[in-house]
Amino acid sequence: xxxxxxxxxxxxxxxxxxxxxxxxxxxxxxxxxxxxxxxxxxxxxxxxxxxxxxxxxxxxxxxxxxxxxxxxxxxxxxxxxxxxxxxxxxxxxxxxxxxxxxxxxxxxxxxxxxxxxxxxxxxxxxxxxxxxxxxxxxxxxxxxxxxxxxxxxxxxxxxxxxxxxxxxxxxxxxxxxxxxxxxxxxxxxxxxxxxxxxxxxxxxxxxxxxxxxxxxxxxxxxxxxxxxxxxxxxxxxxxxxxxxxxxxxxxxxxxxxxxxxxxxxxxxxxxxxxxxxxxxxxxxxxxxxxxxxxxxxxxxxxxxxxxxxxxxxxxxxxxxxxxxxxxxxxxxxxxxxxxxxxxxxxxxxxxxxxxxxxxxxxxxxxxxxxxxxxxxxxxxxxxxxxxxxxxxxxxxxxxxxxxxxxxxxxxxxxxxxxxxxxxxxxxxxxxxxxxxxxxxxxxxxxxxxxxxxxxxxxxxxxxxxxxx
Amino acid sequence: xxxxxxxxxxxxxxxxxxxxxxxxxxxxxxxxxxxxxxxxxxxxxxxxxxxxxxxxxxxxxxxxxxxxxxxxxxxxxxxxxxxxxxxxx
Numbered sequence: 001x002x003x004x005x006x007x008x009x010x011x012x013x014x015x016x017x018x019x020x021x022x023x024x025x026x027x028x029x030x031x032x033x034x035x036x037x038x039x040x041x042x043x044x045x046x047x048x049x050x051x052x053x054x055x056x057x058x059x060x061x062x063x064x065x066x067x068x069x070x071x072x073x074x075x076x077x078x079x080x081x082x083x084x085x086x087x088x089x090x091x092x093x094x095x096x097x098x099x100x101x102x103x104x105x106x107x108x109x110x111x112x113x114x115x116x117x118x119x120x121x122x123x124x125x126x127x128x129x130x131x132x133x134x135x136x137x138x139x140x141x142x143x144x145x146x147x148x149x150x151x152x153x154x155x156x157x158x159x160x161x162x163x164x165x166x167x168x169x170x171x172x173x174x175x176x177x178x179x180x181x182x183x184x185x186x187x188x189x190x191x192x193x194x195x196x197x198x199x200x201x202x203x204x205x206x207x208x209x210x211x212x213x214x215x216x217x218x219x220x221x222x223x224x225x226x227x228x229x230x231x232x233x234x235x236x237x238x239x240x241x242x243x244x245x246x247x248x249x250x251x252x253x254x255x256x257x258x259x260x261x262x263x264x265x266x267x268x269x270x271x272x273x274x275x276x277x278x279x280x281x282x283x284x285x286x287x288x289x290x291x292x293x294x295x296x297x298x299x300x301x302x303x304x305x306x307x308x309x310x311x312x313x314x315x316x317x318x319x320x321x322x323x324x325x326x327x328x329x330x331x332x333x334x335x336x337x338x339x340x341x342x343x344x345x346x347x348x349x350x351x352x353x354x355x356x357x358x359x360x361x362x363x364x365x366x367x368x369x370x371x372x373x374x375x376x377x378x379x380x381x382x383x384x385x386x387x388x389x390x391x392x393x394x395x396x397x398x399x400x401x402x403x404x405x406x407x408x409x410x411x412x413x414x415x416x417x418x419x420x421x422x423x424x425x426x427x428x429x430x431x432x433x434x435x436x437x438x439x440x441x442x443x444x445x446x447x448x449x450x451x452x453x454x455x456x457x458x459x460x461x462x463x464x465x466x467x468x
Numbered sequence: 469x470x471x472x473x474x475x476x477x478x479x480x481x482x483x484x485x486x487x488x489x490x491x492x493x494x495x496x497x498x499x500x501x502x503x504x505x506x507x508x509x510x511x512x513x514x515x516x517x518x519x520x521x522x523x524x525x526x527x528x529x530x531x532x533x534x535x536x537x538x539x540x541x542x543x544x545x546x547x548x549x550x551x552x553x554x555x556x557x
Contacts (some may be wrong), residue, residue: 034549048531116557138548171530187535251505
């Protein structure tokens with residue numbers, strides 16, 4: 001039996017961050033990784049956002065291409081809109097817009113790297129700070145005394161005692177299960193994400209993709225939308241959906257995307273070859289459930305923290321790790337690790353973190369994603385409608401006046417399908433995000449005063465040009 | 469392009485079973501068949517069963533255990549240091 005101040009189950013970004021912060025506070029800390037080293041298990045590539053550098057500038061500066069050769073910085077996101085027939089009907093290339101206020105974020109959107117390198121890097125920060133890392137070790141149960149968790153036990157029966165156990169053990173969290181916080185996920189609270197890694201020569205990616213390092217393949221025809229992320233010498237292509245939403249094997253959908261003509265052309269241009277298949281669960285929920293109990297705190301994916309809009313998981317894992325250790329350190333110092341004391345963790349992530357801010361609109365954000373990229377019936381109007389609006393004018397077979405009338409007619413045709421979704425899914429989100437301001441803008445008095453001005457803008461009925 | 473997934477995974481094969489099936493609890497909903505990315509599920513003597521060589525093919529996503537409402541499938545992880553290895557995860 002070994003004794004610690006804090007035991008952390010999991011050596012991903014959340015677990016390692018927790019171990020680093022705990023060790024820096026002088027707590028006797030151990031963290032466990034079931035793989036032979038951090039980063040070789042159930043994880044899939046990351047796009048690190050500018051907020052990582054904004055929040056932890058000193059730490060993130062030490063993430064260099066020497067430590068992490070797969071790093072590739074991106075400024076642009078490609079959006080391929082793919083119709084039911086499998087043709088790319090429109091492509092939108094987007095970079096940070098003029099309304100972005102954080103200065104560094106104007107020039108890049110994500111830093112992509114493989115988790116096999118990133119997780120190792122962050123675990124070394126923790127061990128350098130004095131935390132003990134035990135790899136190739138599966139933690140199989142919690143030790144409880146009088147119903148309170150007081151340690152963990154590994155597959156060989158070795159016991160590790162501590163007043164606080166942090167569950168950083170991902171979607172299939174033993175800590176959540178054994179502490180009674182969660183047995184299984186609701187089927188619409190967790191997604192399955194199959195991903196292919198493709199190898200492609202670095203110089204080809206430099207030339208052809210350059211800083212367009214992120215792509216979304218927005219799919220009509222009942223296929224979940226797919227993501228594509230470029231790294232130093234390769235890329236991931238994957239897609240996800242909630243557990244109850246698969247009508248056939250997830251890989252069938254991913255193979256469909258890979259075999260799109262446009263995708264195949266990209267593979268040829270890049271000289272790309274499939275290199276690895278991965279599959280993992282990614283919690284994606286409207287609002288996290290309980291994240292603490294006597295002697296136990298859950299962080300990261302184990303707590304259900306991936307962002308409710310697009311399921312970014314690493315930042316909330318690391319942010320929750322910091323909060324968890326601060327709360328744990330106080331609890332240990334006061335000799336009270338009861339759930340009444342640890343409730344402070346929930347208050348902190350809800351009120352003082354970006355996790356809480358995201359989840360304040362959690363149900364609305366979650367519903368928007370559910371209603372669009374993952375909903376075949378909506379994507380079947382969304383893709384052609386946006387394609388009409390953006391691409392419709394590129395036609396030189398008719399006079400533009402006639403062409404515009406055709407485009408407006410086509411867009412109008414989709415409105416009966418589009419309006420219910422816009423009203424039911426987007427208006428609630430706007431109402432949540434804008435709050436009182438929304439009420440002000442929709443104030444009937446204000447609208448009435450604006451109407452005469454709008455009427456002035458209407459042109460007089462157009463006189464037909466007199467042609468003799 | 470037909471991708472042969474057998475060439476795309478690496479494993480350090482362990483000895484302990486980490487997926488346990490109790491066919492008596494199975495209600496034949498078929499979700500495990502449908503959702504397994506590695507296509508590990510089938511039937512043996514009319515009852516749900518996982519492939520004999522699953523330890524060298526499983527991707528450890530845990531979906532089978534999550535989708536199984538009646539609890540016929542219990543998923544845990546392979547012993548430490550064993551199982552799938554992601555070099556480009």
